Amino acid sequence: MSTGREGPQAERWLADTRASYDADATGYAEEVRNLLERLPAERDVMALFAERVRALGGGLVADVGCGPGRITAHLRKLGVDAFGIDLSPRMIEVARREHPGLRFEVGSMTRLDLADGSLAALIAWYSIIHVPDDALGAVLAGFHRVLRPGGLLLLGFHVGDTSPPEHQENAESRPESYVRRRRPSEVAAWLDEAGFEVEAHPTLTSAARTLGVLLAHRQGLEDPSS
Ligand SMILES: C[S@@+](CC[C@H](N)C(=O)[O-])C[C@H]1O[C@@H](n2cnc3c(N)ncnc32)[C@H](O)[C@@H]1O
Numbered sequence: 001m002s003t004g005r006e007g008p009q010a011e012r013w014l015a016d017t018r019a020s021y022d023a024d025a026t027g028y029a030e031e032v033r034n035l036l037e038r039l040p041a042e043r044d045v046m047a048l049f050a051e052r053v054r055a056l057g058g059g060l061v062a063d064v065g066c067g068p069g070r071i072t073a074h075l076r077k078l079g080v081d082a083f084g085i086d087l088s089p090r091m092i093e094v095a096r097r098e099h100p101g102l103r104f105e106v107g108s109m110t111r112l113d114l115a116d117g118s119l120a121a122l123i124a125w126y127s128i129i130h131v132p133d134d135a136l137g138a139v140l141a142g143f144h145r146v147l148r149p150g151g152l153l154l155l156g157f158h159v160g161d162t163s164p165p166e167h168q169e170n171a172e173s174r175p176e177s178y179v180r181r182r183r184p185s186e187v188a189a190w191l192d193e194a195g196f197e198v199e200a201h202p203t204l205t206s207a208a209r210t211l212g213v214l215l216a217h218r219q220g221l222e223d224p225s226s
Helices: 007-023 025-032 039-055 070-077 089-098 133-146 184-193
Strands: 058-062 079-087 104-106 119-125 147-158 196-199 204-205 212-220
Touching: 007 025, 007 089, 025 089, 039 070, 039 079, 039 147, 039 204, 039 212, 058 070, 070 079, 070 119, 079 089, 079 119, 104 133, 119 133, 133 184, 147 184, 184 196, 184 212
Parallel strands: 058 079, 058 119, 079 104, 119 147
Antiparallel strands: 147 212, 196 212, 204 212
């Protein structure tokens, strides 16, 4: 499938995102360390997700764009067999250091090194915000591929009608990770197209931000009552 940004162009936004998180992985980890403690609604979403994974009979869950691993570790505490994947090698170093014993791997959501149907669930929390619109369809198709039928998908992303202007190249500046804002209904339509059944897309508004949450599952689950 075409991402619409093949070759050097695709490499460019991935390379900029990687370099930006590599540049200050420790600082980012510090910033988000106790975030869940301050955001009870996000904790509730995680608890619901964990409960749904359990109801499916459990299985492997990928935290894609895991950063320093705070969500992976939180899900593990909730009994979920979670592991993390991140584009930034420095971020993965931090995750491994902060959560010894948990599994973290360097990788990109644009090319997941996972077998078809191997996951019970996948979470991408504040990570599709870095994927350009014209690459998102292929990323969601990849999520669909690695989930088993009925497998759950949980997305968290910044909500908005418009994104800030894309970073203009400046030889002096270090690479930036460009953040996109999206309408939940727009993301739901992309998921529908990728073969997911969208269950809910609430918006969580706090003083700090408006978070879009999207819970969906890969179509093809047999009706457990039949
Ligand atoms: C805003 S941080 C969120 C980190 C973590 N999910 C959290 O909530 O603390 C975004 C993360 O997504 C990762 N990321 C961005 N693009 C990615 C890609 N194509 N594949 C995997 N990870 C990616 C970045 O390296 C970064 O660690």
